[in-house]
Amino acid sequence: MEGSNQTLVVTEFIFLGFSGVHKGQSFLFLLFLAIYLFTLVGNGVIFTLIQLDSRLHSPMYFFLSHLAFIDICYSSVTIPKILVNFLHQRHTISYNQCMAQMFFLMIFSATECALLAVMAYDRYAAICQPLRYAHLMSRRVCVPLATASWTCGLLASTIHTVLSTNLAFCGIHHIFCDVPPLLKITCSDTYINEMALHAASIFVGISPFLLVVVSYIFILSAILRIHSNTGRHKAFSTCAAHIVVVIIYFGMANVNYNRPSAGYSLEVDTLVSTLYCIITPMLNPLIYSLRNKEVKEALRKVLGGALRIVQSAKILTHK
Structure with missing residues (x-):
């Protein structure tokens, strides 16, 4: 506060993302609840199937189980608080x-x-390296790669959070706490925070995306060299789900974190953030399960086993 020795201490933020919606609060609550439950069930089923079915104990499904777990946590960070706010108005x-x-x-x-x-x-x-695949993606390689991914996330998060705690804030025009909306409402100089955000966009966002692009250039080249149409289709089908997830996730992440600070309305900001942090985790189970025969077969096996257990229990009850 200018002209005073007192310092304005922010103890609470107000989310204005749904401030313009007065009559549809109940509908939004039910909508977000349905999305959250679908996300939990869909990703939870994929994670559980991978743990239970030995046929899914391969590197691809090892990483997919991590992705499913991340999406469960991702949604649980934001949606429960949104639901509580809807209930309490x-x-x-x-x-x-x-x-x-x-x-x-x-x-x-x-x-x-x-x-x-x-x-x-x-x-x-x-x-591209089928004969060396078992060596290139052995458990001694997969576990460090997964650990490095989590370490990367922890380091990036720690840097942004520490830098944000040094800022002075004035309200929040959003539906949950994230770096871009917090930088918009700060009363402090955000140069260091913005540089950290751009650096994270390069090392955590653009660099992984470029690695994905390079990998798929080699993959596409290898697929085109396959003479059998059946072989080409099978090779491409193993990558299709991942390509779709990459396009959706990195596309939404780029719009969310790298869009201009001015020129977007509150409604557009809310929509973009909802698509990125809430809708995307819900889509991943659909994308991977609908196009993946092994996941669907594992689900049938588990459901069939559960049905047999229920039938056996009914028979014993009648006896």
């Missing part, structure tokens, strides 16, 4: 909760970027 969050939400959101966001690049390398090794 009070769209607020405390300062400490906001910093914690941003910290975990950045961990899962950066980790997913790195993990998608690792999954692209796995597809490259499987298609």
